[in-house]
Amino acid sequence: MRKLAIVESLGRTVNRVGFKLKKHSPEILVVTGIVGAVASAVMACKATTKLSDITEEAKEKIDDIHADIENGTQTEEDSKKELTVTYAQTAVKIAKLYAPSVILGGLSIGAILTSNNMLRKRNVALAAAYTAIDKSFKEYRGRVVDRFGEELDRELKYNIRKEQVEETVADENGETKTITKEVEVIDPDNIAGYSPYAKFYEDGCIGWTKDPEFNLMFLRRQQDAANDRLRDKGFLFLNEVYDMLGIYRTKIGQQVGWVYDKNNEYKVDFGIYNIHRPENRAFVNGYEKTILLDFNVDGDILDMM
Structure with a gap:
């Protein structure tokens, strides 16, 4: 029984190691390819130091043959x-001299290309999985809208809750009074309403200053520039917008x-004017210098083009 347990434990260990090697095989192949390429270059340099001996030996034989022709001791x-x-023997010697470095270099290039092919297949599989999830989620939201309406869908998407707030207003006679009204807000401690593409525009980003009004003006200009670029190119990746903002x-x-979309000239939206987020209202009104931007991407556009 003990031996059986040891064998089973060893089998599990081998399987785990094999899985990890398979998981990290692209990185292993790249490193192996780079190391092999460097070693191949070193071997080629060392082989070159021996090349002169082969060429000198060949030159001596060729000179002797030409001398025999001139002396008439050998027919043409x-x-x-x-x-x-x-010439054939010299070529074979040179080929043997450089063969190890050439073979190692070829294997190194093959390892790097294999790694790239594996990563490409994984990226294709990842894109397909994302597309399937995105499609499923959109279909689910569509069913929610059909059954419960767009208002409930919006509240669920952005995690909106209603709060009672007091506000002081003046009537026609100039007298002030306090009224209670219901507003929609998003819990600032709960980021469930944000997409995975949301990023902070803060100190260190392009154009950021300590002046909230200037930051708002800059973001609006960059949003317009992103829409212009979308109209010019026909498509726009989120990373391009990230680049515009640093x-x-x-x-x-x-x-x-x-x-x-020709029917939507201003399609790119940074989510600046989301009135349901108190922090966004504070930024727009000049009370906050930073803002969490949430970009309204269409989804995986690689399959849309």
Whole structure:
């Protein structure tokens, strides 16, 4: 029983190691390819130091053959045969000299290309999985809208809740009074209403200053510029918008974005004027210098073009 348990444990360990190797095989192949390419270059350099010996030996044989022709000790036909053999032998020696470095270099290039092919297949599979999830989610939201209406869908999407707030207003006679009204807000401690593409526009980003009004003006201008670029190109990746704002690129940002729609000239929206977020209202009104931008991408546009 003990031996059986040891065998089973060993089998599980081997499977885990095999899975990890398979998981990280692209990285392993790239590193192996780079190391192999460097080693191939070093081997080629070392082989070159021995090349002169082969060429000198061949030169001596060729000179002897030409000397025999001039002295008449050998016919021209026999000399041509010896020259052919000498050239062939020299070529074989040079090939053998560089063969190890050439073979290693070829294997290194093959490892790098194999790694790239594996990553490409994984990215295709990831894009397909994202497309399926995105399609399923949109269909689900469509069913929610059909059954319960757009208002409930909006509240669920942005995690909107209603609050009672007091507000002081003046009547026709100039007298002030306090009234209670219901407003829609989003819990600032709950980010469920944000998409995975939301990013902070803050210190360190392009155009950011300590002046909230200037930041708002800059963001509006960049949003207009993004829409102009979308109209000119016909498509726009999220990473391109990140670049315009000085925000680090993401992997998914190279897949999602916008596709031009002639019926919607201002399609790109940074989510600045989302009145349901108190922090957005504070930014627009000049009380906050930073804002969490939430971009309204169309989804994976690689399959839309």
